[in-house]
Amino acid sequence: MDNPYLQALKTAQAKSATTSTMTLTAPDILADYDLGGVNCKLCENTGRIIQRGPGLLELHVFECECMKRRRSMRSLRKAGMEDMARRYTLENYVADNKHRAAVKDAAMRYINSADGWFFIAGQSGSGKTHICTAICTAIMRKQDSEVYFMPWRDESVELKQRMKQEDWYQAKIKKLKRVPVLYIDDFFKGGASDADIKLAFEILNARYNDTTLRTVISSEIDLDGLMRIDEAIGGRIYERSRGFAVMAPGENVRLS
Numbered sequence: 001m002d003n004p005y006l007q008a009l010k011t012a013q014a015k016s017a018t019t020s021t022m023t024l025t026a027p028d029i030l031a032d033y034d035l036g037g038v039n040c041k042l043c044e045n046t047g048r049i050i051q052r053g054p055g056l057l058e059l060h061v062f063e064c065e066c067m068k069r070r071r072s073m074r075s076l077r078k079a080g081m082e083d084m085a086r087r088y089t090l091e092n093y094v095a096d097n098k099h100r101a102a103v104k105d106a107a108m109r110y111i112n113s114a115d116g117w118f119f120i121a122g123q124s125g126s127g128k129t130h131i132c133t134a135i136c137t138a139i140m141r142k143q144d145s146e147v148y149f150m151p152w153r154d155e156s157v158e159l160k161q162r163m164k165q166e167d168w169y170q171a172k173i174k175k176l177k178r179v180p181v182l183y184i185d186d187f188f189k190g191g192a193s194d195a196d197i198k199l200a201f202e203i204l205n206a207r208y209n210d211t212t213l214r215t216v217i218s219s220e221i222d223l224d225g226l227m228r229i230d231e232a233i234g235g236r237i238y239e240r241s242r243g244f245a246v247m248a249p250g251e252n253v254r255l256s
């Protein structure tokens, strides 16, 4: 190991095993390095901060705060939702009847709350993606939390296909289980086979057990329907999204 950066990293890692220093792994730092439209003066867009210990030659490598934003932006782009995130804000969600006003109110309360899940059921075109995208980008900005955007259909297909690629699969599952904010768009779209149910339970149960994690879910299937598909999954969503579970209005929602 001749690379000074990797050596510093190794030192920092060894240190972090015994102290409260942030734990990082080389692949995390290197793979996540992405400018992603985020300009950070703190780390000069390297994503890391290297500090020298007091009077020592030893270097400590920390992940810069901006990395959360960079990972969120990358996930947003990968999900093909970057354009939606610009267009779908709470300000342009038209609340011109009681139902829409109630949906908007729940979204605003959720953004201002510190925990819990948000669930919205509704047909395609009912504005559920609009509301969830607005929530996630608001949380990303206001609370500086990392958000992972998961279009359920695409990602569940990929996860099922690549199950045997152990390293990739485990890293992906770990991310979905632990990211501070997970947005599952169109949950169970494309069906709920045994493999889908098993995958969904693994992710949602881990998130259910850690009350600091927030999960935002949109689905064409309502809570009763989810309960019928799998009681353990439906029950967990029901419990965590209490106060923030809504039905999207039936008609198409217009943008102002």
Ligand SMILES: [Zn+2]
Pocket (backbone or CB within 6 Å): 040, 041, 042, 043, 044, 045, 046, 047, 048, 064, 065, 066, 067
């Ligand atoms: Zn930075």
